[in-house]
Structure formats: C-alpha cells, structure tokens
Amino acid sequence: MSDASRRNFLRGRVATHAAQPRPPWARPEADFVARCTQCGDCARICPTGVIRRGDGGYPTVDFLHGECTFCGECVSRCEPQALLRGNADDAPWALRASIADNCIARHQVECRVCGDQCAENAIRFLPRIGGTANPTLDSERCTGCGACVAPCPVGAISVT
Ligand code: SF4
Ligand code: SF4
Ligand code: SF4
Structure with a gap:
C-alpha cells in the first residue's frame, strides 16, 4: 500500500465512500480504497467518460456522463490493481437498473426511449388495455451498463 493510500485508509474513507458505484471490476470497497492512489488514470483512459472523480478524489461511475461498454481499459490501466479482472468471466459488478x-x-x-437504448433487451414494454405500454426491467438480462440512464427524459432510471 502506498503512503497516500495508507493515509486515506486511516482517515476512515472506507465507510464514507461505500455507497458510490466504483468502476467495473473494482475490488471490495475496503480493499479498493486501500489500493487506489486517486491517480485518475482510469478516468482518463475511459473512452465513454463514465468514470468521474468522486468525493475524496476516488473514482466513481456517473451514468449521466455515459455508459460502460465493459471494454476493460480502466482495469488494464490501474497500476495498483484496485480494479482487477482475475478471470475473463468475472462479473464487472452487481449493478442493475431500476425504474x-x-x-x-x-x-x-x-x-420508449430507454428500451431503444438497451442493447440487452432488458427493458420490455408490456401493452396495457386503455393505457400506454409500461416498461418492465428484466434484472437477469440487465448488465448495469447505464446506457438507459441519461436518455430518460425525466431521470426515472437509476443503476444501483
Ligand atoms: S470498462 Fe471501459 S467503458 Fe467501462 S468504465 Fe472501464 S474504461 Fe470506461
Ligand atoms: S442498464 Fe440494464 S436496462 Fe439499462 S441499458 Fe444497460 S442493460 Fe439495459
Ligand atoms: S420515462 Fe424514462 S423510464 Fe419511462 S419509458 Fe421513458 S425513458 Fe423509459
């Protein structure tokens, strides 16, 4: 652990950042905070701009700025391995969308804006007699990519 990371760890930032979505393949929060040096390399390399500088300088994912394509560039760039993809089939995170x-x-x-954005067909529109079709989210299909978040005209979608 670097001196900077050790200082941050000892300052108790683990608890205050636990609720922020981390970049994909982040280690468990305590380990992530202990390793991350707040260098910002993951944010700079991310082609979609979804990684932002969060509280305390730690990277967080903000789907209002983009989606995650799971390209893995951020993981490859993270020298202290706060982001780590051990096996090719490791899940990037447990995030899922909700409406x-x-x-x-x-x-x-x-x-139907959100449905049009979802490459996984995780959002289906069920017809209703005498009403508009309702979006229904299939959490088994949803990857938590966040592509549906920013386009929603009323900000009804969150990924948690
Ligand atoms: S996997 Fe790719 S798109 Fe997703 S946060 Fe990392 S660099 Fe950005
Ligand atoms: S977060 Fe889920 S529902 Fe939204 S676009 Fe991505 S896969 Fe589809
Ligand atoms: S308002 Fe948002 S959540 Fe509802 S159908 Fe439109 S894009 Fe989807």
Whole structure:
C-alpha cells in the first residue's frame, strides 16, 4: 500500500465512500480504497467518460456522463490493481437498473426511449388495455451498463 493510500485508509474513507458505484471490476470497497492512489488514470483512459472523480478524489461511475461498454481499459490501466479482472468471466459488478414511478410511460405518456437504448433487451414494454405500454426491467438480462440512464427524459432510471 502506498503512503497516500495508507493515509486515506486511516482517515476512515472506507465507510464514507461505500455507497458510490466504483468502476467495473473494482475490488471490495475496503480493499479498493486501500489500493487506489486517486491517480485518475482510469478516468482518463475511459473512452465513454463514465468514470468521474468522486468525493475524496476516488473514482466513481456517473451514468449521466455515459455508459460502460465493459471494454476493460480502466482495469488494464490501474497500476495498483484496485480494479482487477482475475478471470475473463468475472462479473464487472452487481449493478442493475431500476425504474422509478415518475416514468412518464406509467402516467399515460408514450415513451420508449430507454428500451431503444438497451442493447440487452432488458427493458420490455408490456401493452396495457386503455393505457400506454409500461416498461418492465428484466434484472437477469440487465448488465448495469447505464446506457438507459441519461436518455430518460425525466431521470426515472437509476443503476444501483
Ligand atoms: S470498462 Fe471501459 S467503458 Fe467501462 S468504465 Fe472501464 S474504461 Fe470506461
Ligand atoms: S442498464 Fe444497460 S442493460 Fe440494464 S436496462 Fe439499462 S441499458 Fe439495459
Ligand atoms: S425513458 Fe424514462 S420515462 Fe421513458 S419509458 Fe423509459 S423510464 Fe419511462
């Protein structure tokens, strides 16, 4: 562990950052914070710009700025291996999308924007008699990529 990382670890930043989504293939939070030197290399290399500098300088993922394509560039770039993909089939994270009740399609306004963005077909629109089709999210298909988040006109989608 570097001196900078050790100082941050001892300052107790583990608990305060636990709720922030980390970049894909991040180690468990305590280990991640202990290793991450806040160098920003993962954010600079990310081709979609989804990695941002979060509280305390630690990288976090903000889907309002982009989606994750799971290209793995951030992992390859992380020298202290705070991001680590041990095996090719290791899951990048447990993040999944969810749709809140302010979705306008649930209030009689036609909208299928999120479904159009989802390459995994995880968002299906179920027809309703006498109403607009409702989006339903299949969490088995959802990869948590976040492509549906920014395009939603009312910010109804979160990935947690
Ligand atoms: S896997 Fe690729 S797109 Fe996803 S956060 Fe890392 S660099 Fe960005
Ligand atoms: S997070 Fe990605 S995979 Fe999941 S519903 Fe949204 S677009 Fe589809
Ligand atoms: S894009 Fe947003 S408002 Fe439109 S159907 Fe999807 S969740 Fe609802």
